[in-house]
Amino acid sequence: MATELLIAIPEHKVSLRDNGRESQTDVFALIKSNNRTVAVAVEGKVNESFGPTIKDWYVDPSARKQQRLAFLCDLIDVACPPPDDLHYQLFHRTASAVLEAARFKTDDAAMIIHSFSQDYKWFDA
Template sequence: MGILRNIRGTRIHIPSQGPMSWQAFLAEPERQWRTGYSAKTLAHCWESADGLPHEVAQMFDGPAELLLALPEHRVRLDGGNRDSQNDVFALIRFGEQTCAATIEGKVSEPFGPTVGEWYADPSQGKRVRMRHLCSLLGFEEVPPFQIRYQLMHRTASALIEARRFKTDEGAMIVHSFSPARMWFEDFATFASLFGAEVKPDLSSTVILKSGQRLRLGWATGNEDFLKC
């Protein structure tokens, strides 16, 4: 189905052998690969799809085609030594346009620390990282402290890769398998920084100060994959 996995340290890719191929690329393979949690659920969902999962395809205008998907895709950011490790990076074609999308899988796991928690008494590296993220996202200052830091660097990753692959837009899509839509309000609050009003299973697009087009969406996944 075109989902590929990265060989660490190279730019060479080989076809995935199925959901279990994804486990090796997790930051903590033994702890994170658990039934009912996002990593394993997302892998089974994407591997089972004939291209894009239906709910992700619905985020786009018109028929959407998956060109390439890279699980646990790392994107380098200024400041510090840690890359942004995105659950899935996908190149998508819809109509005559292309999109570089970062996909954040979620079940009940939160989006990690808030900006206030991550940026408390910041080191020089964190200051460099924050300036870099704000520049990419079009923020003139550090965003409100209740914003989730993970949403910032996942979205920045999409914009970086959109420039690298010269796509028409970047997208950050939360692929949630939570029946209760846990943490949607955190996502909606983040989207509001761009003037975007988001609703589950509908995407919203904005034009950033840089001129880049950004798509934000919350796709509801099939709960059956929680049992895999």
């Protein structure tokens, strides 16, 4: 069972199909494993947070925010609105992996968080 890195692109931006800001993954990779191709969004963290929670990001949401969150939740198959304590960044990073999987016609999508924190900072997120 060999796994092969096909390509890795640092600071890869993915349009979330609206006129809003793109999602930028630290590394986007295409890998081949067990005769399947996987689109992978990798987010690297040391001490920085995952940004605002859904509760903080979604305060008095504009129509644009409502539309974006509904799109993200639908794309990754979670109830909308999602739990307040989850981080918005994790939603759009996961969605970017799914969108790129569709664009590159891969078999699977994955979002991986690579923590470099020796103190397990933000591990609970």
